[in-house]
Amino acid sequence: MKEQTRHRLAFNLYFRLGANRSLEALHGVLQEDPSQIGVKRPPSRSTLEAWSSALRWQDRLVDLERRAADQDREDQLKVLRDMNERHAREGLALQQKGIERLGTLAPEQLSASDAIRAINDGIRAERLARGEPTEHIRQEGEMLHGHIDLSSFSNEELRRLAELADGHAAGDSETESR
Secondary structure (H helix, E strand, O other): OOOOHHHHHHHHHHHHOHHHOOHHHHHHHHHHOHHHHOOOOOOOHHHHHHHHHHOOHHHHHHHHHHHHHHHHHHHHHHHHHHHHHHHHHHHHHHHHHHHHHHHHOOOOOOOHHHHHHHHHHHHHHHHHHOOOOOOOOOOOOOEEOOEEOOOOOOHHHHHHHHHHHHHHHHOOHHHHHO
């Protein structure tokens, strides 16, 4: 079947019915006003089913919805990129203002902390906007390859830990509270 204007208009109307669309609902709408697809008499339900099948309306819907979802994702990414770039510019501006302020201060003026804070806040904002970490946390001596480093514990401390672990494993709350 070659698609004609009335078929295209019927599909567009079907699409605009939204998530709850059905051929039955389309049939009802066309019963009320068949001129929406340029005809005087509304097509029957079986005719709409034939059009839907022959012209692959379900495949077209899936394709349109996929393209709409792709466009939504692309729009969201653009908004995020724009926001990150704006935040990076603002971070740079904060840094610059802090540096300018530091340059105007005499050493005895106490408001230098505000200028330093502006520089640090600007750096943090720029790093965050560019996807970089704003902090580095280092654990020294506590963990060694996912295990607790016990090398700095005395024999007495190790015995006490062993007692606590045994008591805990046995469910002995008295041992734990000692």
